[in-house]
Amino acid sequence: MVFNSCAVDDGLSDVQFQFELIPIDSVEIPLAFNLGSTHTISVTYKRPSTCHSFSNFEYVQQSGNVRTVAVVNFVTIGTNCETLEEEFKTETFSFNALAVEPYTFKFWQGRDDEGEDMYLVYEVPVNNN
Numbered sequence: 001m002v003f004n005s006c007a008v009d010d011g012l013s014d015v016q017f018q019f020e021l022i023p024i025d026s027v028e029i030p031l032a033f034n035l036g037s038t039h040t041i042s043v044t045y046k047r048p049s050t051c052h053s054f055s056n057f058e059y060v061q062q063s064g065n066v067r068t069v070a071v072v073n074f075v076t077i078g079t080n081c082e083t084l085e086e087e088f089k090t091e092t093f094s095f096n097a098l099a100v101e102p103y104t105f106k107f108w109q110g111r112d113d114e115g116e117d118m119y120l121v122y123e124v125p126v127n128n129n
Helices: none
Strands: 016-022 024-028 036-047 054-061 066-077 088-096 103-111 117-124
Touching: 016 054, 024 066, 024 103, 036 054, 036 066, 054 088, 066 088
Parallel strands: 066 103
Antiparallel strands: 016 066, 024 036, 036 088, 054 066, 103 117
């Protein structure tokens, strides 16, 4: 039996990264949900640099029917990044309405001058048809 091994240098060993919350600019959300149906919600945010790429959503189910949503970007560190002036990205997620009470969505928009979180807030009623 012969075993061979090799070292692969893909150039990624020196790359560092972090995750960063990115403020949401706008949201497309249905005016009402249908009970038991799945709905698409679109979120648009400004991509800060070429080192930022979409990772996922931070989605927190708070008490009752309150949901808090933030965009999470994967950010590479230690590479040459270009600042982007006006590049907007849109990402979507699916939501299934399982309760007849209205849902409140809070979309994170960053922090104000006092460091307080700011949100776009939507209350969406649920049709039980």
